[in-house]
Amino acid sequence: MAQYSRISGSVGLITLKSPPVNALSAVVRQGIVDTVEKALSDPKVKSVVICGQNGIFCGGADIKEFAGNMSGPPLVPIIHAIEAANKPMVAAIEGIALGGGLELALGCHYRVAHAKARLGLPEVTLGLLPAAGGSQRLPRLIGVPAALDLITTGRHVTAAEALQLGIVDQVTDHKTVDVAVKLALSVAGKPLDARRISTYLCPPLSALDPLFEEVMQKVRQRARGAIAPIACVQAVRAAAALPYAQGMEREKELMATLFTSGQARALQYSFFAQRAVSKWSTPSGARWDTSTPRPVHKVAVIGLGTMGRGIAVALAQAGLSVVTVEPQEKQLMEAKQAVSGMLERGAKKRGVAPPLNNITYNSNIQAVADVDLVIEAVFEDMALKKKVFQQLSVVCKPGTFLCTNTSALDVDQLASQTRTPELVVGMHFFAPANVMKLLEVVYGPRSSPQALATAMQLGKKIGKVSVAVGNCRGFVGNRMLKPYIEQAFFLLEEGATPELVDRALEEFGFSMGIFKVSDLSGLDVGWRVRKGDGLAEPRATGQSARIREGRRYSPLGDLLCEQGRFGQKTGRGWYQYSKPGGREPSSDPWFHSFLKEYRAKHGLVPRAIDHQEVLERCLYALINEGFRILEDGIAAGPEDIDVIYLFGYGWPSYRGGPMFYAGMVGLPKVLDRLEHYYQAHPDVPYLQPCTLLRRLVASGSPPVHKWREVIKKLHSQL
Numbered sequence: 001m002a003q004y005s006r007i008s009g010s011v012g013l014i015t016l017k018s019p020p021v022n023a024l025s026a027v028v029r030q031g032i033v034d035t036v037e038k039a040l041s042d043p044k045v046k047s048v049v050i051c052g053q054n055g056i057f058c059g060g061a062d063i064k065e066f067a068g069n070m071s072g073p074p075l076v077p078i079i080h081a082i083e084a085a086n087k088p089m090v091a092a093i094e095g096i097a098l099g100g101g102l103e104l105a106l107g108c109h110y111r112v113a114h115a116k117a118r119l120g121l122p123e124v125t126l127g128l129l130p131a132a133g134g135s136q137r138l139p140r141l142i143g144v145p146a147a148l149d150l151i152t153t154g155r156h157v158t159a160a161e162a163l164q165l166g167i168v169d170q171v172t173d174h175k176t177v178d179v180a181v182k183l184a185l186s187v188a189g190k191p192l193d194a195r196r197i198s199t200y201l202c203p204p205l206s207a208l209d210p211l212f213e214e215v216m217q218k219v220r221q222r223a224r225g226a227i228a229p230i231a232c233v234q235a236v237r238a239a240a241a242l243p244y245a246q247g248m249e250r251e252k253e254l255m256a257t258l259f260t261s262g263q264a265r266a267l268q269y270s271f272f273a274q275r276a277v278s279k280w281s282t283p284s285g286a287r288w289d290t291s292t293p294r295p296v297h298k299v300a301v302i303g304l305g306t307m308g309r310g311i312a313v314a315l316a317q318a319g320l321s322v323v324t325v326e327p328q329e330k331q332l333m334e335a336k337q338a339v340s341g342m343l344e345r346g347a348k349k350r351g352v353a354p355p356l357n358n359i360t361y362n363s364n365i366q367a368v369a370d371v372d373l374v375i376e377a378v379f380e381d382m383a384l385k386k387k388v389f390q391q392l393s394v395v396c397k398p399g400t401f402l403c404t405n406t407s408a409l410d411v412d413q414l415a416s417q418t419r420t421p422e423l424v425v426g427m428h429f430f431a432p433a434n435v436m437k438l439l440e441v442v443y444g445p446r447s448s449p450q451a452l453a454t455a456m457q458l459g460k461k462i463g464k465v466s467v468a469v470g471n472c473r474g475f476v477g478n479r480m481l482k483p484y485i486e487q488a489f490f491l492l493e494e495g496a497t498p499e500l501v502d503r504a505l506e507e508f509g510f511s512m513g514i515f516k517v518s519d520l521s522g523l524d525v526g527w528r529v530r531k532g533d534g535l536a537e538p539r540a541t542g543q544s545a546r547i548r549e550g551r552r553y554s555p556l557g558d559l560l561c562e563q564g565r566f567g568q569k570t571g572r573g574w575y576q577y578s579k580p581g582g583r584e585p586s587s588d589p590w591f592h593s594f595l596k597e598y599r600a601k602h603g604l605v606p607r608a609i610d611h612q613e614v615l616e617r618c619l620y621a622l623i624n625e626g627f628r629i630l631e632d633g634i635a636a637g638p639e640d641i642d643v644i645y646l647f648g649y650g651w652p653s654y655r656g657g658p659m660f661y662a663g664m665v666g667l668p669k670v671l672d673r674l675e676h677y678y679q680a681h682p683d684v685p686y687l688q689p690c691t692l693l694r695r696l697v698a699s700g701s702p703p704v705h706k707w708r709e710v711i712k713k714l715h716s717q718l
């Protein structure tokens with residue numbers, strides 16, 4: 001709703017009231033219509049201030065309404081009426097003015113912002129464009145280049161930047177409404193024609209066509225198949241080229257296409273999924289709202305390799321005190337230099353002082369005696385990790401939470417090395433740990449709700465999207481990756497090339513295909529794991545090299561590693577590079593003839609493989625494992641899996657994550673294709689459709705937000 005009052009004798013005050021972010025729901029929009037009418041018809045009122053309650057101006061349209069039938073008065077005529085008003089309208093922006101919230105403010109004649117406010121048009125991140133006049137008014141106000149930047153990226157700007165760009169007229173540290181009222185009093189009765197942004201012409205540009213061509217090319221490249229950023233450019237182009245009324249028609253037309261698109265549905269699902277995962281629960285009944293985290297001020301990081309360095313940086317940047325331990329003297333020195341460099345570069349970007357003093361560097365584990373929480377990041381070696389956990393259990397003060405950054409090992413086995421297994425959880429970061437947003441927080445059977453709550457809270461504090469997951473080999477993300485990679489290897493055996501597989505995946509929207517990713521992260525990583533599992537050893541004579549434990553196996557990755565081809569680091573892998581450490585992959589004739597020989601040796605007759613088969617086999621195998629994870633209760637719901645893939649594995653955001661994508665494709669189709677491929681490859685158990693998928697299809701393939709009911713039923717029957 002919106003509340004109306006008259007203050008300082010002649011100022012009408014309209015307050016948006018719709019917690020938590022004063023979104024523009026149908027009721028709020030109706031409230032604005034009614035209160036604006038009241039203010040304009042009251043002869044005592046000479047000017048009007050619009051603000052939001054609880055220090056928040058407005059978070060934009062109510063995104064939940066987009067999924068249903070939109071009712072209530074539309075926003076565009078409301079904003080037109082505000083702009084056309086014959087009394088000055090002033091927006092008092094506190095907290096946020098986002099999307100429709102900023103568009104509402106742009107309809108006002110004046111804008112005052114609090115110094116801590118953030119403003120932006122983030123519609124593109126929801127698969128939309130600013131269609132309440134934002135794409136037409138912003139370029140008229142601040143010029144085409146700056147508007148293009150804001151609208152195509154959706155980035156928020158601070159009040160200071162907004163002032164510099166000309167979005168707001170005034171920034172204040174004081175009470176924003178008071179300052180806005182003062183301004184409203186001072187401009188009462190003054191002419192308003194020059195304050196109506198829709199009447200402006202965009203600031204002239206000398207070469208409009210080349211500018212838009214260049215921007216479009218850049219945006220297309222960055223969008224990797226997303227349609228909203230392209231539509232945003234087209235809308236701004238209309239603002240630059242057409243009179244306002246025609247520009248608005250174009251904005252409406254473009255929005256109509258986006259509004260009903262699958263991409264918009266996926267991105268809006270992902271917005272709510274991100275928020276849903278913070279409301280975690282476990283099969284044993286622990287929940288986010290009944291578990292109290294303990295405050296964490298001082299954290300230890302054990303092992304300053306690739307991961308330990310990034311984790312230490314993320315912690316220090318969030319203001320935590322960090323104690324690092326690295327026994328190798330040379331490694332310690334190198335790490336100190338690398339960490340300081342990362343902190344300095346990060347601080348320069350953010351315009352703050354580098355938090356170098358937040359970190360101490362030690363070679364002795366005794367240094368961690370007084371920390372609140374430890375994150376172990378030593379080599380992926382169970383025996384070593386066990387030893388470290390035994391030491392930590394002795395050295396740390398009572399009550400210290402002990403966390404491991406293992407990517408796949410059993411968290412419970414590590415817990416059993418300590419005297420306090422209830423304080424042990426996994427905190428699985430992703431490389432580079434100071435950049436990647438995802439954190440899997442892994443609870444074992446003995447982890448206490450408080451330990452889980454504390455790790456989740458710490459994740460939030462350091463800016464991660466944290467997802468609580470159960471303990472199993474590879475947890476959620478890496479467990480699902482295994483069948484995906486395996487299918488890619490099998491496709492090579494059957495006739496595909498790394499180039500073909502990668503192209504199919506990149507056209508789907510991944511920034512890199514699986515073979516390029518493998519070259520980047522190093523083939524030796526998986527090789528070591530397979531060797532640890534006894535899979536990568538050469539077979540005794542008579543045993544097939546392509547069968548392990550009764551299942552199909554591809555030794556292709558192992559064979560490359562035996563040749564010293566570890567990917568980018570050695571300059572050779574699935575592709576070739578100009579030098580060790582080179583970044584640009586190119587097709588490698590050596591690999592192609594090696595593959596030919598390999599197929600001939602194993603009697604494999606290559607066949608033509610198309611993009612559809614690549615996508616179906618790789619992605620459906622991964623999705624099937626996702627269903628198994630839900631069946632096993634390792635992830636609480638499909639949103640958890642989707643968020644993990646969106647933030648940790650480069651899944652294209654406009655496809656909503658693998659489980660959402662399965663729903664979009666249609667569960668019966670996914671089931672049918674898995675059945676087809678399993679029939680063709682009965683020695684690949686990952687392709688056998690799992691019970692939950694069958695059960696969902698049998699229940700009429702409900703939408704993704706209803707899956708939890710089916711999962712619950714399935715669990716109660718097991």
Ligand SMILES: CC(C)(COP(=O)(O)OP(=O)(O)OC[C@H]1O[C@@H](n2cnc3c(N)ncnc32)[C@H](O)[C@@H]1OP(=O)(O)O)[C@@H](O)C(=O)NCCC(=O)NCCSC(=O)CC(=O)CCCCCCCCCCCCC(=O)O
Pocket residue numbers: 020021023059060061062063064075096098099100101122123126130131132255256259260272275276
């Ligand atoms: C606001 C935030 C920055 C706050 O962040 P934080 O404090 O971290 O809190 P959160 O946990 O994120 O959020 C708290 C709580 O609030 C919920 N929430 C937040 N924002 C919204 C919102 N806008 N709508 C609904 N709910 C919201 C959030 O979900 C949390 O609740 P919980 O899930 O229960 O925990 C941050 O939240 C944020 O960034 N929010 C999103 C801001 C945003 O993106 N705003 C833009 C929205 S889109 C918009 O404004 C567009 C318009 O206004 C255009 C209007 C024109 C529409 C025209 C439609 C006509 C189409 C014609 C097509 C015709 C087709 C046909 O022919 O049929």
Ligand SMILES: NC(=O)C1=CN([C@@H]2O[C@H](COP(=O)(O)OP(=O)(O)OC[C@H]3O[C@@H](n4cnc5c(N)ncnc54)[C@H](O)[C@@H]3O)[C@@H](O)[C@H]2O)C=CC1
Pocket residue numbers: 302303304305306307308325326327328331377378379380381384388405406407408428429430431
């Ligand atoms: N590299 C990656 O992309 C990811 C790795 N991980 C996991 O993170 C952990 C660390 O991996 P990386 O950083 O890649 O390894 P790394 O090999 O780069 O670094 C490991 C570090 O641990 C140190 N170390 C060894 N024994 C130690 C001890 N007893 N005490 C203190 N430090 C000791 C080593 O000297 C080395 O500096 C592993 O469990 C790995 O599986 C998790 C996510 C991603």
